[in-house]
Amino acid sequence: MNTKYIDLINQTFDFPQEEFKLQEYKLRFHDIDLTALIETYQAPLKFTYLPQISNNIKRAKKWFADAIVENNYKGEYHYCYCTKSSHFKHVLDEALKNDIHIETSSAFDINIVESLKKEGKIANETYVLSNGFKRAQYITNIARLINNGHKKCIPIIDNYEELDLLSKEIDGQFNVGIRIASEEEPKFEFYTSRLGIGYKNIVPFYNKQIKENKKVNLKMLHFFINTGIRDNAYYWNELTKCLKVYTSLKKICPTLDSLNIGGGFPIKNSLAFEFDYAYMVDEIVNQIKIACEEAEVDVPNIFTEFGSFTVGESGGAIYEVLYQKQQNDREKWNMINSSFITTLPDTWAINKRFIMLPINRWNDSYERVLLGGLTCDSDDYYNSEQHMNAIYLPKYAKEKPLYIGFFNIGAYQESIGGFGGLQHCLIPSPKHILINKDQDGKITTKLFSEQQTSNDFLKLLGYEDENMPAKKQKSKIKNIINSL
Incomplete structure (x- = not known):
């Protein structure tokens, strides 16, 4: 019987595709080893694959050059x-x-x-x-x-x-x-x-x-x-x-x-x-x-x-499924370790669809689920994937971590979500990784920003002085006195 997640994808779509392929039942994006990315930086994380920006610009310029000649x-x-x-x-x-x-x-x-x-x-x-x-x-x-x-x-x-x-x-x-x-x-x-x-x-x-x-x-x-x-x-x-x-x-x-x-x-x-x-x-x-x-x-x-065409297909986000909640006979909620409202605001603001695929466990059986974010807001969910408004993922198993990726999210999400600022329910912005290729074509990664900390939020909210370590607080007071 064809009951594995990979069977579902092969029956539904032409797969693999130019940017997506499998290696040992694990997803690769533009030949980026996403599993190794998770092992190095941990989820949740966002990434930008910089070469795709140039790829899309070159594609469009060629289409216009060809049309002008034709x-x-x-x-x-x-x-x-x-x-x-x-x-x-x-x-x-x-x-x-x-x-x-x-x-x-x-x-x-x-x-x-x-x-x-x-x-x-x-x-x-x-x-x-x-x-x-x-x-x-x-x-x-x-x-x-x-x-x-x-x-x-x-x-x-x-x-x-x-x-x-x-x-x-x-x-x-x-x-x-x-x-x-x-x-x-x-x-x-x-x-x-x-x-x-x-x-x-x-x-x-x-x-x-x-x-x-x-x-x-x-x-x-x-x-x-x-x-x-x-x-x-x-x-x-x-x-x-x-x-x-x-x-x-x-x-x-x-x-x-x-x-x-x-x-x-x-x-x-x-x-x-x-x-x-x-x-x-x-x-x-x-x-x-x-x-x-x-x-x-x-x-x-x-x-x-x-704009979106230039940068959109360069971006991705990876989350871990933390827990599954069975809310009734038919609805299973897979809870991710982040928030859709804060990290993918277009999914709830304008019901925008992105490509969503599991990173691992493609050879496991699958089930129909809903995806929920960490905030206490009822709108913090995602259910508009390509499978007729249903999402299918490898079956949740507490002892087998499941990671999921959203792809082609590189346009608007950071600015609309308020990069580096306050987030709904104080859910931190995930770390952001820049991915490039060196002169030999080897994939390289670089940490662009760390995940937000409690101190980042406290500073934005005006609590900085009240929560400043005593030694730092005394030093600040001394500097103020010396400046008088």
């Missing part, structure tokens, strides 16, 4: 990384190895850009596309970057006031883009995105505030929809409307030469995931070319802002 497209392609997906330095350092550009979304992003410029990771030739709703500090930081010589910083206008605010602080001429407020899918609670300027208002806005403004050049039109790039009628309809705005603007604005189609490439969220990236890229390039030819205008340079 369609005899006369414009250029520029890959931008959407920094809000993960601001960590190790992520930016890896991404910037690949001749890419940057998209920012808030004031402090500019400080990160300036820090990377000092290190030589970003140059004046690097495009910095500044998106988002811009208030005083963001405006000031953008202006400082441009005034210091970074002319390829292009603020993307989000509302009617921003152009005047930028003009007051930027010396000399500067380039801008305009974001289209796309219309959302019918299932949304609202009709139009809060970001950007409506389709019908963009040409009038250009005529009123930019056309005769000798200080400002319109270089880019920005288009993005919340549901991302999908092969469905809604996406193609919105892209068509965007292209109509672009061609109308191009006829009256000779400086306009770039179209930013945003981000939105999906990432693998189950072993059954299928998405024809090359086809989508080819069709997008083809549709842009057709629209421009029909309107008799030059095709634009194409920009993308891939």
Whole structure:
């Protein structure tokens, strides 16, 4: 009888896959020995496999390069990384190895850009596309970057006031883009995105505030929809409307030469995931070319802002199943040694699915379970795996430790969960490991951050002085007295 966990996977999916394979019934991810990782660092832990960031950038650049050749497209392609997906330095350092550009979304992003410029990771030739709703500090930081010589910083206008605010602080001429407020899918609670300027208002806005403004050049039109790039009628309809705005603007604005189609490439969220990236890229390039030819205008340079696609598939988390609770005749709860709310907030906030697989015991019998986190919150659970909203794992046995991994979690989870900050029910953030390859292709690991301690939480909560060891407390008092 086929009753082992490995039988279930083989019957349900094509397995092994490019990034997943077994060795002695233990899971390997990109040939990383996850069992050895657990033995070295203990669970719970998170990890970032840095080479996958470069792999995905190279894949996307090749798809666009091939599509440009196939369609005899006369414009250029520029890959931008959407920094809000993960601001960590190790992520930016890896991404910037690949001749890419940057998209920012808030004031402090500019400080990160300036820090990377000092290190030589970003140059004046690097495009910095500044998106988002811009208030005083963001405006000031953008202006400082441009005034210091970074002319390829292009603020993307989000509302009617921003152009005047930028003009007051930027010396000399500067380039801008305009974001289209796309219309959302019918299932949304609202009709139009809060970001950007409506389709019908963009040409009038250009005529009123930019056309005769000798200080400002319109270089880019920005288009993005919340549901991302999908092969469905809604996406193609919105892209068509965007292209109509672009061609109308191009006829009256000779400086306009770039179209930013945003981000939105999906990432693998189950072993059954299928998405024809090359086809989508080819069709997008083809549709842009057709629209421009029909309107008799030059095709634009194409920009993308891939965030989740860049970094998402590099991340993983490993937990240990601590205990099993039989709550009724049908429901078994496997309790993990961490929390979904704190470490994978997208699983409960937006019901996002990630690939979930056991690390060990693939040759054991399996059972249907629910996964519960450690907090006392009723929402701290995960049950949306690929098996029709059910989760199957090797049978729980107290004497046989079971480890489970969540994969492709590298985008947003750390920032939304509040890395290094307070966590729900004071559940500590797990340790984080950076995984790389050396020049010989050998896997290397490095501890990026330790698991949070009680002292970390006490300091954040204002208890530091009350819980400071007596010797340290006396030393602090002495320093205060000496400074008087």
